[in-house]
Amino acid sequence: MSALQNAHSIEDLRLLARRRLPRGVFDFFDGGAEDETTLRANRQGFERIRLKPHLLVDVHAPDLSTTFAGGPAAAPIVIAPTGAIGAGWPQADLAIARVAARLGIPYTLSTTATSSIEDIARHAGGRLWFQLYVLRDKAFGAKLVQRAAAAGYEALVVTLDLATGGKRERDLRNGFTVPLRPTWRTVQDFATHPSWCWQMLRNGQPRFENLLGFDGSTDPRASIAAKVGQSLDASFGWDDLQRLRDAWAGKLLVKGVARGEDADRLAGLGIDGLWVSNHGGRQLDGAIASADALPEVVQAARGRVPVLVDSGVRRGVDIVRALALGAQAVAIGRATLYGAAAGGEAGAERAVDILTDELRRAMQLCGTPRVRDIDARLVQARSCA
Numbered sequence: 001m002s003a004l005q006n007a008h009s010i011e012d013l014r015l016l017a018r019r020r021l022p023r024g025v026f027d028f029f030d031g032g033a034e035d036e037t038t039l040r041a042n043r044q045g046f047e048r049i050r051l052k053p054h055l056l057v058d059v060h061a062p063d064l065s066t067t068f069a070g071g072p073a074a075a076p077i078v079i080a081p082t083g084a085i086g087a088g089w090p091q092a093d094l095a096i097a098r099v100a101a102r103l104g105i106p107y108t109l110s111t112t113a114t115s116s117i118e119d120i121a122r123h124a125g126g127r128l129w130f131q132l133y134v135l136r137d138k139a140f141g142a143k144l145v146q147r148a149a150a151a152g153y154e155a156l157v158v159t160l161d162l163a164t165g166g167k168r169e170r171d172l173r174n175g176f177t178v179p180l181r182p183t184w185r186t187v188q189d190f191a192t193h194p195s196w197c198w199q200m201l202r203n204g205q206p207r208f209e210n211l212l213g214f215d216g217s218t219d220p221r222a223s224i225a226a227k228v229g230q231s232l233d234a235s236f237g238w239d240d241l242q243r244l245r246d247a248w249a250g251k252l253l254v255k256g257v258a259r260g261e262d263a264d265r266l267a268g269l270g271i272d273g274l275w276v277s278n279h280g281g282r283q284l285d286g287a288i289a290s291a292d293a294l295p296e297v298v299q300a301a302r303g304r305v306p307v308l309v310d311s312g313v314r315r316g317v318d319i320v321r322a323l324a325l326g327a328q329a330v331a332i333g334r335a336t337l338y339g340a341a342a343g344g345e346a347g348a349e350r351a352v353d354i355l356t357d358e359l360r361r362a363m364q365l366c367g368t369p370r371v372r373d374i375d376a377r378l379v380q381a382r383s384c385a
Helices: 010-020 023-030 037-047 092-103 117-123 138-150 169-174 184-191 194-203 224-230 238-247 260-268 290-301 316-324 334-366
Strands: 066-068 071-073 077-079 107-109 128-133 155-159 251-257 273-276 307-309 329-332
Touching (some): 023 169, 023 184, 037 290, 037 316, 077 107, 077 334, 092 334, 117 128, 117 138, 128 251, 138 238, 155 238, 169 184, 238 251, 260 290, 290 307, 316 329, 316 334, 329 334
Parallel strands (some): 077 329, 107 128, 128 155, 155 251, 273 307, 307 329
Antiparallel strands (some): 066 071
């Protein structure tokens, strides 16, 4: 516990996770596609934004609470979907979901989670969203949607920036697969991390609980993760999205938005939220940084639907930056993942505590006592040069 208490930033949690996890597991969580230029650009995009604080404002008790996507939240934060995270800590999905419910922020369960739709609803509760990968097996995808509805999930998050899986070269070099497959290289890697190895042996291999019974690729050598990547529906179009919108009674958000013209059309389609994302730099390398894409999407949305943004959020001041550019909330994925990988549920809670403490401090230093006070006046105009 002392190591978690001595973690004062998300980067500190990242380093704790790196020390605890085998290299292949850590690189799967930490890495991006190809040369990882978008992975780096996501941080640079936020770091370039400069703030102009207000003075002589009463900020003695900043209020982080807000409302978005039809419900209240204790802070403008959503837990983003992260797949296969049971490879870092047993039942990591459930640990993070419990933290989200306890702290009053929405939690998004990944299609490729290692806890099931039903278990999260039964044992975590709170504001639950389900993230859907669009699969060619439409019957299986429809069953996932039906399960989420039956379990009481309030929102469906459709990920549309993934027509095919990205080329993540760290995973290829490490020979990393999910489920974990022993090779001479991976066994050596696992053996040098005994506490992690003992946890995995005691709790068993993590499984994609929502994909049990999924056939996907006919290649018998392919891991379940690879089968999902090979089975994404690259033909999914606007009419398909409209049918999904008509079929889902709850809130429907679209994740992966980067263009204003798409945002405009999506808002007109009756979508309930636009989620600006480049998948954390894990798919298209060279994609625009999320912080750079955000203003165009916000402008195109014209206040018709809320806008969220992920990819690169590591500090509380990043949340202020995002809100000043027009987002209603940020989504965090790796931040709580690093925390959970470092220390389970306590580590995930430490991650959220760090970010909310930094957000509270940044709001005070910016002279913005309430979330609704954070607006474009806080941002230094960017040079056109």
